[in-house]
Amino acid sequence: MLTPQDINSVDDAKRIVSERNLSHVKIGLFDIDGVMRGKYLRKEKFFAALDKGLAFCDVVLGWDSSDQLYEGVGVEYTGWHTGYPDAPVRVLPGSCRDIPFEPGMLLFLCEFAGDAAALCPRNVLARTLERAADMGYTTHAAFEYEFFLFNETPHSVRQKNYQNLQPITPGFFGYSMLRNSVHAELYQELLDMSEAMGFPIEGLHTETGPGVIEAALVVDKAGNAADKAALFKTFTKVWAQRRDLMATFMAKWSNDYPGQSGHIHVSLRHKDDGRSAFFDPDQPLTMSDTQRHFIGGQQRYMPELLAMVASTVNAYTRLVPGFWAPTDATWGCENRTTALRLIPGSDSSQRVEYRVGPADANPYLALSAALASGLAGIAEGLEPEPMVEGNAYDQTHPGHLALPQSLSDATAIFKHSRTARSLFGDAFVDHFAASRQWEASEHRKHVSDWELQRYFEII
Incomplete structure (x- = not known):
């Protein structure tokens, strides 16, 4: 029987899922803020993804940690102007892991491919x-x-x-x-x-x-x-x-x-x-x-x-x-x-x-x-x-x-x-800078407790 540590290839990944008789597996990737986004995939869909890749809506690269869309900061890669299409994603067989509190369940990491790879944090490091x-x-x-x-x-x-x-x-x-x-x-x-x-x-x-x-x-x-x-x-x-x-x-x-x-x-x-x-x-x-x-x-x-x-x-x-x-x-x-x-x-x-x-x-x-x-x-x-x-x-x-x-x-x-x-690269710098401009502008919209305590009565 294979263990997650043995998994190095697409064939290995298919084999361990079959050996465990799993109906579904869990996949996830990390967005611009380092938040893990993911879902369960049915076995047949997962096997197809291993062979041909899969797709996530590219909004994952176009929203903040509170799922608010980057708007008005010059994000070009995705947005209402593109219609939020799917972006290609590849499964990483060697990332296979057990999830202790979901007995038998397996977790696989993914990363963006194609044009989205220029913005994907994991690919930036790669x-x-x-x-x-x-x-x-x-x-x-x-x-x-x-x-x-x-x-x-x-x-x-x-x-x-x-x-x-x-x-x-x-x-x-x-x-x-x-x-x-x-x-x-x-x-x-x-x-x-x-x-x-x-x-x-x-x-x-x-x-x-x-x-x-x-x-x-x-x-x-x-x-x-x-x-x-x-x-x-x-x-x-x-x-x-x-x-x-x-x-x-x-x-x-x-x-x-x-x-x-x-x-x-x-x-x-x-x-x-x-x-x-x-x-x-x-x-x-x-x-x-x-x-x-x-x-x-x-x-x-x-x-x-x-x-x-x-x-x-x-x-x-x-x-x-x-x-x-x-x-x-x-x-x-x-x-x-x-x-x-x-x-x-x-x-x-x-x-x-x-x-x-x-x-x-x-x-x-x-x-x-x-x-x-x-x-x-x-x-x-x-x-x-x-x-x-x-x-x-x-x-x-x-x-x-x-x-x-x-x-x-x-x-x-x-x-x-x-x-x-x-x-x-220009694509990452422009996109990431726009996302941080959004983060800063969201902060400026809100009144802090410190401001209330300092100014509410005395000014």
Whole structure:
């Protein structure tokens, strides 16, 4: 009997479905915001899709995370003017996974094909990985996420208007053995699900704040790592809601607590012999010339590509001094106040941590930005600015390292970036920039609680 780990081809996929005598399977793909969209397919339809492909309405690339259509922002690929036709999609047999809470059911990932591939986040990353391969590198990555867990349901949070929510645990209990032992069954369920679904967790612990947890996923080849990160976020939320809990990956849900990060650890290895491209025992900090240029590129282009990483209005509430998130494109060695953290080690562990990312980022796009900027640094031989030592928040940095302070500003910089267009193509830059303009304009239409409290009576 085949297992999901054995599936590498169309024939394998058909065989495992037949062996399990399944009438239907589940398929899914990820949209611009990293939201998983999918459906059940009857066995015969799925087999035909494996052979010939299938189609999703291209509105999946033309609406926001609340299913509102991008209108009035210049989206050309899809819209009322095109009639919202179907876009071609291909099934990825090697992505086969069990779904533990649907016994016997199988999940397969998909990605857009044809013209839609230019906009598809998974394909954006695939093209970046091809660039790395052309330069002689294999790429590896690992994501780590912070998320808050609440004793709430989708109904209760709406009834409360998202106010006065009850975290699963009170107080500040970072790395708490007390908390993870009291709730051991929940932790074990999450660990077991992650193993069963093929996105194993390397480390799981409480963070500082009520109900906040951090999960570090196991390192893998970069494409697989992004799939695992996207699935982890989706099915952690599913797991929680099935237990009348809610998990949020918002960048910052409360003014009272630090934001939630989505850090990415990145490394390169030589294709020809498998050696680390970042490790050089004869250099200071064991940092090779290649890694130095990689960091130089990440640093140089971080402000221009920030919209791909901090892609929501809320993400910019996290990027403030003193809250464990960077405000400038700085780098340091084992320094968690900088945007880029060099982690020296060995051939197997030398890497850089891309710390600017929030938990709400689309994993495919955030990793694309982190990798593509570094690869550009290697290609251009870029040198990083002097390394920051000590508290980066207390120091003054060159003006060109300042990160945009809002989604609107970041989007404008991204849209006009020649580097972004060179790395990701005009079609993606134009479409993604329009989608972020829409996101920012939707925010401007609404009156916040802060505005009411500040202005309602006194002005």
